[in-house]
Amino acid sequence: MIIQHGLPATMRAVRFDSVAGKLELMDVPFPAPQRDEVVVKVAVCGVCRSDLARIDSAVQPRMPVYTPGHEAAGVVAAVGEDVRSWAPGDRVVVAAGRECHDCPECREGLGSDRCSDLQLMAVHYDGAWAEYLVTSATALVAVPDAVPLEHAAVLCGAVSIPYGAIDTARLRPAEAVGVWSSGGHGAHLVQVARICGASPIIALDGSPEVRERALEWGADVALDPANKRVASYIGEITRGRGLDVAFDFVGRESTFGQANAVLGERGRLVLVKAASEGPVENLPSGAEEGRTIVGHTGYRVRHLRDLVELAERGRLDVSASISSILPLARVAEGLSKVRESEGDPLLLLLRP
Numbered sequence: 111m112i113i114q115h116g117l118p119a120t121m122r123a124v125r126f127d128s129v130a131g132k133l134e135l136m137d138v139p140f141p142a143p144q145r146d147e148v149v150v151k152v153a154v155c156g157v158c159r160s161d162l163a164r165i166d167s168a169v170q171p172r173m174p175v176y177t178p179g180h181e182a183a184g185v186v187a188a189v190g191e192d193v194r195s196w197a198p199g200d201r202v203v204v205a206a207g208r209e210c211h212d213c214p215e216c217r218e219g220l221g222s223d224r225c226s227d228l229q230l231m232a233v234h235y236d237g238a239w240a241e242y243l244v245t246s247a248t249a250l251v252a253v254p255d256a257v258p259l260e261h262a263a264v265l266c267g268a269v270s271i272p273y274g275a276i277d278t279a280r281l282r283p284a285e286a287v288g289v290w291s292s293g294g295h296g297a298h299l300v301q302v303a304r305i306c307g308a309s310p311i312i313a314l315d316g317s318p319e320v321r322e323r324a325l326e327w328g329a330d331v332a333l334d335p336a337n338k339r340v341a342s343y344i345g346e347i348t349r350g351r352g353l354d355v356a357f358d359f360v361g362r363e364s365t366f367g368q369a370n371a372v373l374g375e376r377g378r379l380v381l382v383k384a385a386s387e388g389p390v391e392n393l394p395s396g397a398e399e400g401r402t403i404v405g406h407t408g409y410r411v412r413h414l415r416d417l418v419e420l421a422e423r424g425r426l427d428v429s430a431s432i433s434s435i436l437p438l439a440r441v442a443e444g445l446s447k448v449r450e451s452e453g454d455p456l457l458l459l460l461r462p
């Protein structure tokens with residue numbers, strides 16, 4: 111039995127047929143929740159580069175036909191019969207990763223923050239370029255009235271992945287941070303590292319526009335990584351101590367080598383990738399003693415919860431992160447805009 115009133119029998123959804131290479135807006139059956147699941151009426155959903163990578167065949171999708179989109183916020187429309195934590199009308203943001211119920215951690219009941227085999231929206235199950243989505247009740251975070259749902263959608267993915275990386279690095283106030291590739295996720299990392307008290311923050315990017323924006327968003331210094339004096343500049347800026355944390359969003363041998371070379375004595379180098387991107391290029395190991403090299407992937411529900419808290423209290427403002435909001439029917443136009451805006455941290459949202 112499902113608690114729901116006045117819900118339609120069908121809904122509009124964008125379906126991607128990866129065999130035919132066709133993206134289409136169509137009517138599909140309304141998704142029925144399992145006992146522990148929730149149906150969310152999607153207010154907005156972001157268009158992410160990892161959606162694009164599957165649609166453009168750069169990454170092979172797992173499901174031959176599916177609904178893309180994994181950066182969604184909305185309002186609970188219906189809940190499965192075992193769900194006590196949510197009720198229709200609740201404003202929520204949806205974490206893209208939901209627990210698998212099958213890994214050792216899940217079997218121990220440790221929940222989605224510890225699951226070792228997270229199931230990803232729009233990879234393992236249908237996504238949110240649709241009027242409604244269905245997911246596990248444990249994948250939701252409440253959004254207070256003070257936070258617009260559009261902002262909440264920016265928090266999941268665009269901001270939560272860099273924030274998760276900051277958590278992985280165990281960044282402390284007054285630590286020197288370097289960010290390799292400062293568009294997209296890197297720009298939001300600069301913004302959140304500033305809130306976390308990092309100092310100084312050094313942004314590295316080949317594009318002058320991206321460097322300019324990084325300075326606006328909280329970097330103290332922005333450098334072109336192609337500049338041969340990068341290492342000595344970083345030495346000067348940090349007064350010889352080097353970086354405490356280097357975040358590498360590029361994942362190539364060249365950036366890795368550059369970041370590794372300017373790490374301070376107890377420095378941590380964090381290689382970041384979105385959960386649904388392809389593998390990081392093979393990298394040499396070889397951290398010097400006292401230094402750490404660690405990988406970071408995706409984000410957890412708790413990261414999203416923290417960011418909603420920061421947004422609610424006015425610490426974090428992501429209003430500058432939204433470039434435009436298009437109706438779902440204009441998805442193709444949205445995709446081409448995102449394709450053209452490589453390196454831009456601004457997010458395009460679709461509104462069903």
Ligand SMILES: [Zn+2]
Binds near residue numbers: 159
């Ligand atoms: Zn994404």
Ligand SMILES: [Zn+2]
Binds near residue numbers: 209213
């Ligand atoms: Zn699990």
